[in-house]
Amino acid sequence: MSYDPSLSRLAEQRLRAQSEPLRSFIVASLERLAQSPASLSQPAKTLSHGQIAEFKFEQLGVSIWVTIRFLYGQDEQTLHIEDIAIEFGA
Amino acid sequence: MVAVLESHLSLLEREAADPSGTNLAERAGFVEDLIVLHLAVFGGMERHLGADGLTEAHRFMVPLFRRWVHTARSLIITARDLRAAGVVIHLDPLLSAINRAKPVAEDFDHFVELNQRLDRGHAGSYRPLAEVVDELRSEPQPPR
Numbered sequence: 001m002s003y004d005p006s007l008s009r010l011a012e013q014r015l016r017a018q019s020e021p022l023r024s025f026i027v028a029s030l031e032r033l034a035q036s037p038a039s040l041s042q043p044a045k046t047l048s049h050g051q052i053a054e055f056k057f058e059q060l061g062v063s064i065w066v067t068i069r070f071l072y073g074q075d076e077q078t079l080h081i082e083d084i085a086i087e088f089g090a
Numbered sequence: 091m092v093a094v095l096e097s098h099l100s101l102l103e104r105e106a107a108d109p110s111g112t113n114l115a116e117r118a119g120f121v122e123d124l125i126v127l128h129l130a131v132f133g134g135m136e137r138h139l140g141a142d143g144l145t146e147a148h149r150f151m152v153p154l155f156r157r158w159v160h161t162a163r164s165l166i167i168t169a170r171d172l173r174a175a176g177v178v179i180h181l182d183p184l185l186s187a188i189n190r191a192k193p194v195a196e197d198f199d200h201f202v203e204l205n206q207r208l209d210r211g212h213a214g215s216y217r218p219l220a221e222v223v224d225e226l227r228s229e230p231q232p233p234r
Contacts, residue, residue: 006216010200015222019231030219045136046193048143048205054186065185069193071208080216082204083197085189089181090169 003072003079005034014084022057026066026084029055033068034079044069047082063089092138092154098131099157106161109168118177121168125184128165132158132187143205144193155195162188 033053044052047069057064067085111117169179193201
């Protein structure tokens with residue numbers, strides 16, 4: 001079952017702060033998550049009733065880890081993206 | 091138990107500040123061991139959060155999570171130096187853990203308020219992703 005992703009103010013700020021191609025990767029990850037959230041996520045310890053999904057991006061040999069925290073909307077059609085955490089590796 | 095975690099974290103902070111090793115391979119092996127131990131400490135810290143979301147009762151954990159993230163990032167900087175010298179260290183579990191630690195270490199007040207709101211059954215304010223993406227396409231990008 002697919003959902004419509006929507007962004008909290010914090011998640012939107014995090015997305016806006018990224019430059020391409022990482023920004024497009026995050027959008028694609030959100031769209032992928034919305035297609036199949038149950039299979040791509042697990043319960044989030046820090047977000048009440050929330051879920052967590054993780055994606056990895058490689059840019060110029062550097063790993064970038066993207067962690068998405070979200071909630072299922074009460075309408076059962078929407079995914080509320082609460083936060084997008086991004087960390088750069090080596 | 092928190093005192094034990096703090097004690098382990100102090101040791102890791104000291105070792106991560108100057109990873110030993112007489113040659114590159116030895117140093118890389120030592121850093122890999124530090125990462126394994128650092129993740130084990132994180133597992134212990136995360137268990138203290140429970141499974142129902144951050145609350146005010148978790149505030150005492152904030153300094154510990156901040157120290158943990160700081161040390162994790164110093165290990166990543168060391169891994170970058172090693173990579174420049176030709177040795178690649180697997181960092182995915184550490185990157186994942188840093189992102190899992192951020193609500194406590196960097197956004198604690200936000201997540202406590204958010205959880206309070208959610209527990210009261212109040213929906214937040216959200217914008218459709220498609221609408222945000224359309225807007226972003228017409229705006230200049232942030233600098234790299």
